[in-house]
Amino acid sequence: MSRRRHLLVPFGTRPEVVKLAPVVSALQAAGHRVSVVDTGQHTDPAMGSELQTALGLTPGHRFRLPTDPAERAGALHADAARAVARSAPDVVLALGDTATVPAYALAARAAGVPFAHLEAGLRSLNPRSVEEVNRRVAAAAAQLHFAPTERAAAFLSAEGVDPERVFVVGNPVIDTLVARGVRRVPPAERSGVLVTAHRPTNVDDPVRLARLVAVVRGLAEEVGPVTFPVHPRTRSRLAAAGLADALDHPRITLTGPVAHDVLLAALASARLAVTDSGGIQEEAAYLGVPVVVLRGSTPRWEGVEAGTTTLAGLADDRAAAAVLTAAAGHTSLEGQERAVTVPCPYGDGTTGAQVAAVLADERTDALLALDEPDFTDGRLPW
Numbered sequence: 001m002s003r004r005r006h007l008l009v010p011f012g013t014r015p016e017v018v019k020l021a022p023v024v025s026a027l028q029a030a031g032h033r034v035s036v037v038d039t040g041q042h043t044d045p046a047m048g049s050e051l052q053t054a055l056g057l058t059p060g061h062r063f064r065l066p067t068d069p070a071e072r073a074g075a076l077h078a079d080a081a082r083a084v085a086r087s088a089p090d091v092v093l094a095l096g097d098t099a100t101v102p103a104y105a106l107a108a109r110a111a112g113v114p115f116a117h118l119e120a121g122l123r124s125l126n127p128r129s130v131e132e133v134n135r136r137v138a139a140a141a142a143q144l145h146f147a148p149t150e151r152a153a154a155f156l157s158a159e160g161v162d163p164e165r166v167f168v169v170g171n172p173v174i175d176t177l178v179a180r181g182v183r184r185v186p187p188a189e190r191s192g193v194l195v196t197a198h199r200p201t202n203v204d205d206p207v208r209l210a211r212l213v214a215v216v217r218g219l220a221e222e223v224g225p226v227t228f229p230v231h232p233r234t235r236s237r238l239a240a241a242g243l244a245d246a247l248d249h250p251r252i253t254l255t256g257p258v259a260h261d262v263l264l265a266a267l268a269s270a271r272l273a274v275t276d277s278g279g280i281q282e283e284a285a286y287l288g289v290p291v292v293v294l295r296g297s298t299p300r301w302e303g304v305e306a307g308t309t310t311l312a313g314l315a316d317d318r319a320a321a322a323v324l325t326a327a328a329g330h331t332s333l334e335g336q337e338r339a340v341t342v343p344c345p346y347g348d349g350t351t352g353a354q355v356a357a358v359l360a361d362e363r364t365d366a367l368l369a370l371d372e373p374d375f376t377d378g379r380l381p382w
Contacts (some may be wrong), residue, residue: 002360006033008089008113010080011059012041012100014051015173015279018260020095021055022175023118026352030360035087038062039076039100051260055176061086073099080107091359091368094138095119095172097131097299105141114368118355119171120145121152122278122299128201135299143368146355148346149302165367169354170347173282178349180261184288185268187336192224193327194270196277198231202294202314206241211320212294213238213246218324219274220251223331227266229258271331274323281309288340290330292323302345307338 007027011020027034038052038059052058063079065072080103084092092108094101095118108115117138124132139145145161147153148171156166195216203209220226228247230238235256238244247254258266267273268287273280276294284291285303296313303309310326313319329335358364375381 002031003362003364004031004033005090005359006035006087007359008035008037008084008087008092008104010037010039010083010092010094010100010104011057012039012076013098014042014260015277016095016098016100017051017055017057018176018279019119019172021057022179023093023095023172023352023355024057026175026356027359030353030356032356032359035060035089037083037087039079039103040065041076041098041100054260076100077103077107080104081110084108084111084113089113091116091144093118093355097122097134097138099130099134102134102137102141105138109141112370114143114370115141116144116146116359117142118146119148120166121147121149121154121156123152123155124295124297124299126297131299143370144358144364146351146358148351151301167354167358169358170349170351171282172347172351172355173279174286174344174347174349175352177264177283177286180264182264182268182287184340187271187288187340190269190271190289190336192270193219193226193272193274194266194280195219195226195228196231196273196275196280197294198233199276199295200233202276203231203234203237206237208314209237209241209243210246211314211317213243215274215294215314215320215323216247216252217249219327220249222324223327224251224271226252227255227270228252229255229263229266231257271336272327274327282346285309285342285346286344288342290335290339292326292330294323300346306342306345308342 009024011017024034036059040063065075076099084107091114092104093116094104105115122135126132145156145166146169147166150168153166153168197212202212216226273284273289274292281291281300281303291309293311294314312322312326
């Protein structure tokens with residue numbers, strides 16, 4: 001017998017909206033009841049409500065968070081507990097590694113509600129990454145792990161997660177690309193570089209930020225015209241560091257946050273993406289665009305293994321110079337050909353349907369059970 005479950009699905013950031021929209025749609029199409037909550041992490045309309053409307057992800061409730069970082073963290077966890085109590089779901093399903101994820105994972109467990117993690121098993125192996133901590137908290141709390149790739153599933157297995165609880169379903173960002181009909185642009189019709197940067201490690205340190213500015217100028221001078229949609233955080237850091245005018249260059253186009261479709265069009269038509277975003281790495285793989293990641297590690301190792309992604313951080317001047325070296329390689333004829341011939345490792349656009357099917361399967365009941373163990377007969381757990 002097919003199950004129809006009530007799911008609470010929280011989101012707080014732009015990538016979560018992009019990736020959860022097709023999953024929520026697939027869940028509803030399969031007959032599941034879905035309560036969607038906007039946790040309030042993004043307040044900029046271009047980063048939040050406008051995108052929700054465009055992708056059809058309508059929250060039944062929106063929380064507002066205070067501006068003080070310490071107060072925000074506490075409010076997010078308190079709101080999570082309230083949302084779980086109010087919705088009384090059968091399962092809480094969260095995606096990725098933002099602050100929303102551990103808040104709702106812990107709130108679910110405290111309420112005795114099963115937790116399912118989508119985009120499970122990604123590991124950057126970076127002990128300084130807050131997102132890495134969030135991913136591990138999610139893994140510890142989850143009864144169901146929806147991994148995007150076999151490599152992600154292998155990370156979970158190495159950490160002792162029962163393989164029966166892990167389902168390799170691809171990444172739902174590919175669902176969104178397929179649903180919106182986004183297509184590859186032939187390499188001969190592409191030009192220039194798309195740059196995005198927003199992570200604190202790259203933009204909060206004025207020294208690294210200056211290296212980022214130098215890299216962007218170098219890309220414009222050595223590779224081709226640069227399109228740089230500037231994240232609000234990055235824009236404020238550039239102003240604070242006195243670098244607001246440093247990107248004034250005839251081959252650099254600066255914009256504010258752009259609509260998702262506009263960003264995808266810019267990515268598809270670029271010869272290269274230079275980014276610290278995880279989602280863009282996945283979208284670029286689907287579109288056959290090579291990537292230079294402005295980080296020393298990434299949770300998305302599949303592109304690195306395939307040779308279509310290069311890690312080149314901003315930790316020092318040598319690392320920053322490596323960005324330009326990698327850019328030259330990826331924009332060569334050989335680099336462009338490699339990027340368009342490597343199959344996308346992140347799924348085929350059916351992630352939402354696969355998640356809905358797992359949750360509809362009556363055999364999943366046993367995996368969602370939160371029964372206390374009983375070792376009173378003297379058995380040991382090893």
